[in-house]
Amino acid sequence: MKPSLQLKLSQHLALTPQLQQSIKLLQLSTLELNQEIEQYLLENPLLEREDDFEPAARPAEPGFADALSSGEQAADGSAQAERGESGENGESSESGEGSDYTAEGGDAGVDDGWFAEGSFPSGSRDNDGDDEGDGQDIQAAVTSLKDHLNWQLGLTSLSDRDRSLASFIVEALDDDGYLDQSLDELGEALPHELEVEPEELEIALKHVQNLDPTGVGARSPQECLALQLRARPAGPVRNLALTLAEKHLDLLANRDFTRLKRQLGCDDETLKAVQAMIMGLDPRPGARYAPLETRYIIPDVIVRKVRNQWVASINPDAFPRLRVNRLYADLLQKHRTRGESGGMSGQLQEARWLIKNVQQRFDTILRVSQAIVDRQRAFFDHGEVAMRPLVLREIADILDLHESTVSRVTTQKYMASPRGIFELKYFFGSHVATDTGGACSATAIRALIKQLVGSENAKKPLSDNQIADILGQQGIVVARRTIAKYREGMGIPAANLRKSL
Incomplete structure (x- = not known):
């Protein structure tokens, strides 16, 4: 065949740099977002934080601790909810109309940026010149x-x-x-x-x-416990505990109390005292000196009750307020009139993109969070037992978003509520059918299993089959192997390991 030239028309999707940046920021956690913003601030002189540049002081808005404690401040909560959806100016950030400094517009009002006064409040960021902030990085020697x-x-x-x-x-x-x-x-x-x-x-x-x-240098758990017991004053209970630790520790682990009483030649009361002494020992004596890695979580969203309604709002301490540097923007405007803008125009465009994408990130997080709160109101009112089944597609269909977008929003994003701090993924889970044709959340089933185990008779703990039968009487059809899976996932031992004297 002879080589030839042909014209062909085709359609394909292309991700613009702005869209790529938006997707990247959306999937970052709060800590990773702050690190990414710090990198942009170092590389782009046209970008700056809008923390300490307000010309007039505004009334202080409630912070994270105040938001959780003040559950009935209706007017304040409603205002925050409105700002969370669209800003005080009533303009949507996704459309890109909330700023006078748009991609097509000129440089007028460039200092206002996307986060003019009235946007989400911000906690203190930089502590330049503050003596108290200098000691925050000092850690105690371990x-x-x-x-x-x-x-x-x-x-x-x-x-x-x-x-x-x-x-x-x-x-x-x-x-x-x-x-x-x-x-x-x-x-x-x-x-x-x-x-x-x-x-x-x-x-x-x-x-x-x-x-x-006491107990370091042991070559086995039995020797570790024996070293600790030998350091205690001698007595009948201590001597029996030493014998148990050295020879019959496996029987105690398997809760075989009948054989233990026969081997030690003691009654129930003595065996209880021996077991209590063994349980009071430390099988890992060196763990107290191991360095602990502390993880701090800054919730992205705060949920509180306003006029008997659960409302989600952006946490001001997690929201970075950015704007375009006024000085550099004015210089760029002067050079533009002379046709000498140089490479600063590209940096200005990058600054606008970042500001818009950060705003859009938090708007999307707030929309998804509010949708989750609306469908899990029973959880916030009554706890885990009232959690309803929820999947990503349900939220995606309601908000007209792609399922992958909801997945990015709910990964490593946290919600603070009066019931605790939860990752947004926590509110999603599979469902189990009920006799009435409805569905029960797997989280609610785990909570019911925990309640049943917590209230059981320690001498006759409930087996997985018995727990399945009890749930079946409540109309929740769950197989025994499903109960075992949920129980093991919560770290609850089997029935024979939960038995006590």
Whole structure:
């Protein structure tokens, strides 16, 4: 065949840079959004925060804590709800008509931006020049388990060789304080010229096991509990607990109280005291020295009750207020008249896009949140047992959005309410059929299972079949394996492991 040229017409979808940025901002969490905005602020001089530039002071609007405590301030809540939907000017941010500085318009009113006075309120952002803000990044020093043990070894009267061997064993401990390696393996790791005998490592291990916290240096949970019990005053209950920890811990784990009483030769009351002593021990003595990673959640939406209606509003502390820098915009206007705008026009366009997309992000979050609140009012009134089934498509159809958009909005976005802080994904779940032809949410079933387990007889705990039968009597048809799945998901042990004396 001969090569030839042909003309072909076709249609395809293309994502503009503005749309790509909008999708990217929508799926970011609040922390990731602030990091992204900080990067834009560093790279674009035409963009700035509108935190401390208000010419006149406005009445302070309620913050996060006030919003949760004042549940009946109707006028204030209604005003916030209106601002959450469309701003005080009554103009929709999605249409791009809320600013005098549009893509087609000139530079007039460029300093007002999309977030003029009357938009969502903002919490304090930057603490430049504030002495109190300088200490927020200072963290308290955390002492690790190994540092704590080595410090104690430095106070002992051991010889240098014994102290070095004990410190060597300390370095081999895990975060829980256990020695996972055998002494033979540790001895092989030492240089042969030191000529360390196995008895020396045994003695060094004993020195480590005598340190605080009691139980470190154990090679098994049984040995860890036994070390803690030996440190307690001797007595009948303590002696039985020591025997149980060393020989019959598996029976206690399986709640086989009949065999335990036969093996220990005790009655119910004594076994209860022994069990209470065992339960009071710490099976992970080194965990208290492990560094804790604290995660702070800033809710995107606050829900409160106004005139017997649950209303969602944007959290002012999570909303970044941005605007175009007036000084640079004026300079750009002067250079435009001379035809010398240069690359600043592109930066101005990027600043406008970012401001608009941030506004649209929070508008979409607010719309989705309010739609969720409208369908889960029973949850806010009565709790988890009243949660109704809800899927992403239902919200998408109501708001005329794509299902993927709702998925992005509800991921890593949080809602603060009088019942707690929840991720928006929490309000979605599968459904289970009822005898009346309706549906019950999986979250409500989990809450019912938790209630039934919490009120059961500890001596005769409910089995999965019994829980399924009880729910069936209430008209909720749930299989036994579904009950087991929900129970395991909530961390509730099986019936034989919940049994007690």
